[in-house]
Amino acid sequence: MIKAIAIGTSHGGIQAIKTIVAALPPDFKIPIFIVLHIGRNSNISFIEILRKLTRLTIKEAEEKEKIEQHTIYFAPPNYHLQVEDNFTLSLSTAGKVNFSRPSIDILFETACWAYGDELLGVLLTGANNDGANGLGCIKFRGGATIVENPKTARAPEMPASAIRLCTPDFILDLNDIGKKIVELSG
């Protein structure tokens, strides 16, 4: 049974996340963690836009906060987002991983060390290869994995490198990913 969802994306990610969030039912329970590569820029205005698309709580993750249902957490700009095994979130200023902070690999890896096979990992459009190792780690621990179809993704590189590394359970066009997330969470 899926207990948490971790999503990573980079170039083209704003549109991709909007599409997915809009596809979630208003009573969607499972907590979602998102790393969107955004460098040092604030993502407050993006969070505002998303709030108009859903009734779920959307926020920047805070240091040591307890993970709640009905909530979508974003990594704050310039901090890595980590999941602790006592199901709290923690932030880190450690060096960049794959030239990125926040890094998708760090979120995916720590989330699967906490949730094991009850985690769903989703890797979307992006122009680098952050997240591929992390997705492999989720798969290795028996979690479910979805990768956006590189042929139709805004930027193919990130999903493509994940597909080269592991065999994801589903490779889907963006418009079908939200539906699949809901189905797997059911």
Add this chain to the structure above:
Amino acid sequence: MQWEKNNHKESSPFFYEGDNDLMNIEVRLLLEAIYLRYGYDFRHYSKAHLKRRISHRLSISHIKTISQLQDKILWDRQFFFEFLEDLSINVTEMFRDPECFLEFRKSIIPVLSTYAFIKIWIAGCATGEEVYSLAILLEEENLLNRTQIYATDFNKNVLNAARQGIYSNQNMDLYSRNYKKAGGKKELSDYYTSKYGSVIFDKSLIKRIVFADHNLVTDSVFSEVHLISCRNVLIYFEKKLQNHVIGLFHKSLSNKGFLCLGTKESLRFTNYEDKFTTIDEKAKIYRKKPIYSKK
């Protein structure tokens, strides 16, 4: 399309074979072993970060399990000290989060100016960028010559780098921008000389600084300091340890002394929330409520 052409599996990355339960047990045993053997206490550091560093070390040293890593750490002192470097996060910059330094000028400097002598403790100073930033700020407010700064860290290598005050030229653009945003009154380059791709900060800044080895988890208090800056250190500690260290700060501060934390750190939800006044929640500036002796 591009991605189809090199459709080979990339060289496989490192995935830990033990399940999550086993991994948690092994990590706990490893931290206990390190504490018993070497006195470094990581038992209440955040586990996610520790696991990442452990996993990284396993993969580069070609060690299969955390239990085998523990064996090597117990028997090989030199290997332990290499591993200690892995655990350390020393990422820092000058005038990091410049808004905080701006707020520092606004709300702390006027108070410090009224003191004849100022004692400051910068805990977890890493390679010193924060220390030089604060020294520059105090110099510009004409306070440095009556200030004593204690800058501490538990990592001897970073302390040595901090004492040198030599940094790479590459970062100076960012640091200059930060300095300006922090309310800098001159140019950052007025405080250093460049040589062979490096910059060295003026020795006049260091006169008032003492760098010292101090472990926040296992060492004791400082006495009667007017201000403690401990930024981006507590973030690596579990709640319990955060409380312990904030208790240490509370004991070390003089009445109405200031405490500055990192942007993502807070006294909220700690045991000491009501023992401090919040001066600025965004800049994470707090002030110890006075304790009056009961007589």
